[in-house]
Amino acid sequence: MDFPPVMPPITLLQWSPGARQAPTVRVGIILARDQYHRLRIDVVGPDSHPLDADGKTIPVAGPLDISSSGNGLQVQSGRSTWETPSLSIAPSRPADLEPTVIVRDVPAGRGFHWQKTLDVALPGAVEVLPKPSGLLVVNVLPIEAYLVGVITAEMSGECPLEFLKAQCIVARSWLLAHTEPKHEQDPYERCNDDCCQRYQGVGALSDAARIATADTRGLALLTADGTVLDANYSKSCGGVSELPEHVWGWPKPGVTSVVDAPSGCGAEAFLPVTDRNLGSFLDEPAASPRQWFCGLSDIDHEAVGRYLGRVDEPDDYFRWSLAVERTVLERNIRDKVPEAATLTAMTDLIVRRRGVSGRITQMSLEWRDGDNVSRTIDLPSEYQIREVLHPKFLYSSAFTHTVERASDGAITRLTLRGAGWGHGVGLCQIGALAMAIQGASADRICRHYFPAGRLEHVY
Numbered sequence: 001m002d003f004p005p006v007m008p009p010i011t012l013l014q015w016s017p018g019a020r021q022a023p024t025v026r027v028g029i030i031l032a033r034d035q036y037h038r039l040r041i042d043v044v045g046p047d048s049h050p051l052d053a054d055g056k057t058i059p060v061a062g063p064l065d066i067s068s069s070g071n072g073l074q075v076q077s078g079r080s081t082w083e084t085p086s087l088s089i090a091p092s093r094p095a096d097l098e099p100t101v102i103v104r105d106v107p108a109g110r111g112f113h114w115q116k117t118l119d120v121a122l123p124g125a126v127e128v129l130p131k132p133s134g135l136l137v138v139n140v141l142p143i144e145a146y147l148v149g150v151i152t153a154e155m156s157g158e159c160p161l162e163f164l165k166a167q168c169i170v171a172r173s174w175l176l177a178h179t180e181p182k183h184e185q186d187p188y189e190r191c192n193d194d195c196c197q198r199y200q201g202v203g204a205l206s207d208a209a210r211i212a213t214a215d216t217r218g219l220a221l222l223t224a225d226g227t228v229l230d231a232n233y234s235k236s237c238g239g240v241s242e243l244p245e246h247v248w249g250w251p252k253p254g255v256t257s258v259v260d261a262p263s264g265c266g267a268e269a270f271l272p273v274t275d276r277n278l279g280s281f282l283d284e285p286a287a288s289p290r291q292w293f294c295g296l297s298d299i300d301h302e303a304v305g306r307y308l309g310r311v312d313e314p315d316d317y318f319r320w321s322l323a324v325e326r327t328v329l330e331r332n333i334r335d336k337v338p339e340a341a342t343l344t345a346m347t348d349l350i351v352r353r354r355g356v357s358g359r360i361t362q363m364s365l366e367w368r369d370g371d372n373v374s375r376t377i378d379l380p381s382e383y384q385i386r387e388v389l390h391p392k393f394l395y396s397s398a399f400t401h402t403v404e405r406a407s408d409g410a411i412t413r414l415t416l417r418g419a420g421w422g423h424g425v426g427l428c429q430i431g432a433l434a435m436a437i438q439g440a441s442a443d444r445i446c447r448h449y450f451p452a453g454r455l456e457h458v459y
């Protein structure tokens, strides 16, 4: 009797559509930038054991307290202490969705206004590696197990099934396309945060999330030439989705801009958003007759909080306003732009370029230094604009601004009126949620945000 050959697991970096099998993913959980020199891990899997660098089992007597020690690790459990160059913890049977460990105080939303720490339960194998800047924790697990975690971290696992399926297809496509250079110098392929995709382990899985992942196993968006479509997503497009070339500087095959409203409702007039229609675009209320999907006008506030999950707070992301006082504005810029360390007064903000969603993609700031010399700095991306104009991070760069000035021309107050949350490219998570609540299938949601893509099983 012939058995099919047993294929060794392949990693995400080795994967291509021709592989016809699901890869494993290496996900950074605690990163060097976190600068953790101590951490606590509880081993919770019944047949999971910590192994030192020589493969010897470390007996567990309570939580593992792990700290940097020279070039290696010191591991303490109960009254015993071990020194080892590295540590791995793996279940003895093949990985599934059962947690192997709980890692305490894992950062989420690093550098953004929503930053916090969470305890995360991780399945599969976990490696702890010492680096000079701090300890690294890497989770090595099958892509489908990772995706169940992603779709319950990006939004809540309580979301409607068809939303979770669409989110899973898009997250899988982005991961498999693997076109954005990230973490090439790190011992992991993707991190656990907004830089890549949020992943907070498997401690808060819902039945819907498990079903959504299983029902779409291997299903990805493909471009016309058969490559996996690099499908981005963000929290709220604000009404019109952005083009990748305006956010990252290059186009992505199959990723277009769409109006986030039912066809024929008049919203098409805002594609593209330009200086001419920007004012009326920002005047659009959430409950407009144009029925913007991410306006969420039919969904009550409490339900939105439940759907957003553990990290995000409900807010008016579709349309928002923000006032920044002089001291805060100047401090943000001095803190975040090294060339502006000597700034004593902001004198102007000049919009140089906008994308198709109203997002500013290039802006100049004019300011005076301590010698009263006028200077200019350019903010060349929507990311930098969002970073510099807010103490943590601005929701989006799709805004108009007004200023109040002192008699010497210094800006004393900056008021922004904006739309959306995030870069706005690809699937709009809040819009997709609204579509699912209104009864749209995952297939229809994917076709709405990626009209140039087609769905196909790649393994």
Ligand SMILES: [Zn+2]
Pocket (backbone or CB within 6 Å): 182, 183, 190, 191, 192, 193, 194, 195, 196, 197
């Ligand atoms: Zn990342």
Ligand SMILES: [Zn+2]
Pocket (backbone or CB within 6 Å): 236, 237, 238, 239, 240, 260, 293, 294, 428, 430, 431
């Ligand atoms: Zn939207």
